[in-house]
Amino acid sequence: MSVTSSDSPAASELAASPPRRRRKLQAWEWAPYVFISPFFILFLVFGLFPLLFSMWLAFQTWDPSTGLQGMEWVGIENFKFVLEDDWFQKSLYNTFWIAIVSGLPQHLVAIPLAYFAHTYLRKHRNAVVGVYFLPFITSTVAIALVWNSLFSRDFGVINMALTSIGNFSIAGLHPLAWLFPTTNVDWAQPQYTKWMISSLVFWRYVGWNTVLYLSALQTIPRDLYEAATIDGASSRQQFWHITVPLLRPMMFFAVTLTIIGNLQLFEEPFIITGGTGGINQAGKTAAMHMYNTAFVDSDFGTASAVAWILFVIIGLMTWANNKFFAQKD
Template structure:
């Protein structure tokens, strides 16, 4: 008698239920690592810092020994002269180091696209190199460049000072960059050097997406390269300008590594002149052990960045979404 190869109904039913269960839950299982990591290392620290901004606590008190103080941390921060000095430094650096990045990056991207197309890959790699270079290595290099007596920057300024065109506004003596009055200029130069190449690549990718037919039509109509740049490239770059400026605002308002390393972690005599809000927050938390105050600084900085982002959206957003002229 031949045995039937058909599976029993109960086994078939279990297989179907298991198959349906796999189809239903498999997507959630595969995406769960992201959500687990985000909850543990993203959402929880964010909400905990908000909770901590209303508490008084130091690491030396031990876990759980915090005391509710309401808005006292925010009140102290908003009346702290050091916070407003750090905020002034941050805004100053954001403007002085942020604007040149884009004013240099847009023409550079246009020149690379139009005149250096054969060497586009090599040129892009060269411009991107400062962005991926270690901040510590950058700081060591610029510490040498900023040297008062033998630094290349001071020697270059001294040479330019001998020329009639530059001598009338350049200083007669070498600049000590590590003073409260000049350290911000040094930090700004480092930031410009590091991030101009990154913005150049952003604008270059946007320019490459512009149809070549538009330039050809403009050339047929007699437009010069400058007119092509002004009337074709710039209007079509507005969405990328919105994106790049948003990144600059967020990055410059959280500027930490460059001033922290150049100012020796706050041990430099020029710390007050170059200390940013992020650096001041770090020192408040880990040098002065005031975690609640540091958390309040973080959320005030978040609110300030949000306001600047909204202003940037009002300035570029309509154009970026195709609703501006």
């Protein structure tokens, strides 16, 4: 006669055993959770909650002076208004203009500079790279004050150099008003404002990219260069066929940081222009437009819509950069 599963000893022991109770954690077992709780609390309060609140606020019209009860649901009207706003379109154009003019040369200069320091400046490499990295850790306010002095209309070194050239100068015999309008419109042309801001951004971040590329160069095995030298490859051929291909991962990382940073550019143009954007707001970026919309116009709903549109643009640009640097099989 066959024995059923209910008659087996294991089944009888299982049926006879009392139900398991959930074990309570001892006091000492709570310690790891207590130690890591500050991070999660700070993240929830200052990270996740503002993110979700901004997303909710993008579909509202709200003046903070009226309190939370002053919110009014408007749906996607804020996004429609932002996309059709001429000032936002101009600020977005300024942002892309400055990002391209200041961002692309950073890498075109940083890669050869890092390669030169890695190859020919072995003894004094750290000192030279430290000098190039110094602008990155310098206060933005201090740098902006120096740049305002350099580009001052009446006493700036740049205008003195331009006017000293005479008729060959782009300014003729008159100093340029790089930032603020004057009574003479010939002296104040808005396109020069973006060049001024771009020069500052380039000068400040080229050292940062140099350090990134230098760290990547130090991971490339020297055996590859020695083998290439034995095969008769010149320094130029080694750079293009060994260094550049092996720098692709770091190039992707550095360019991604440049895209994110330049599309969120705020500090440098804000401090240089005093928050006004310069002549005809030629130096006003999208982040500055978002700030002015929120804290000057008190329209936090529209400002949140600007923030999320910038988020989408940055995401698309990062995705395109990923596709560009993707390794082929």
